[in-house]
Amino acid sequence: MRLLRKCECRYTVDQSLEVCNLCNHRFKTTYPPKFSPHDKYAEYRRRMKQEAKDRGVL
């Protein structure tokens, strides 16, 4: 499993990096996702959008 770390502006799997050269923040370890958080939030967004549509908000 890849160890994913993030700073203030991006994610990296490069373990040699300690500080981001773009935002100067330290890379912090992220918790390993049990399932894809991207898919989870995408699904959530889709649902919210659909509900808004159903109510005539959008």
Ligand SMILES: [Zn+2]
């Ligand atoms: Zn950064």
